[in-house]
Amino acid sequence: MNWGNPQTIFIFIQSAIILVILACAIFFAQQERQRYEKLFEEIAKKRNGKVIKSSFLFDPKLSLDEFDIQTEIFTTPGGKNSPPHTHFQSQLRLPRNVRITIYRESPLSRIGKIFGVQDILTHEEAFDRCFIVKGSDTGFVLSLLTPEIRRHLLDWKFFYPRVTLDQGQFHMKIATRLREQERFDDFIATGLVILKKIAELG
Secondary structure, three states: OOOOOHHHHHHHHHHHHHHHHHHHHHHHHHHHHHHHHHHHHHHHHHHOOEEEOOOOOOOOEEEEEEOOEEEEEEEEOOOOOOOOEEEEEEEOOOOOOOOEEEEEOOHHHHHHHHOOOOOOOOOOHHHHHHEEEEEOOHHHHHHHOOHHHHHHHHHOHHHOOEEEEEOOEEEEEEOOOOOOHHHHHHHHHHHHHHHHHHHHHO
């Protein structure tokens, strides 16, 4: 390597900066994973759950067993084209496949409504104005969306909640990475009230 060449020095400095940035990113990501592990351990103690530890590539998960249904709660940091999210997911054994999608209305979905894309209405103005609801069984969906569940979803409306059910796979997410135990408690409560109702309806 010719250290007298300015281009060689520039390449070396550039490579060193990239390595330092990469090392810092890995360090802070690991610190964040450890912080979530500690937070999930505190929640697990209250709910008789367990924590799935993080690894170099994967963030930790909180595992709960509610109504004999295994549930996982975790966060994703997001990226260039997607925001961070907090997730709640479970696999249910249902006698039939019911497909449901509930998501916050956006300017794009409003355009879809204009062009005839239909959704299921609950006839609660505040909820119908905020959310698009689709499903393969209208009766099931309307039975699911009780006043309590609608209230829970409205509480998260500023975080663009999205709820899906397909092939028994239940998934709820919000567009933020929760950091406080109290907010996780609220999020878990929302997921559990929906999950319990789905299990009751079958």
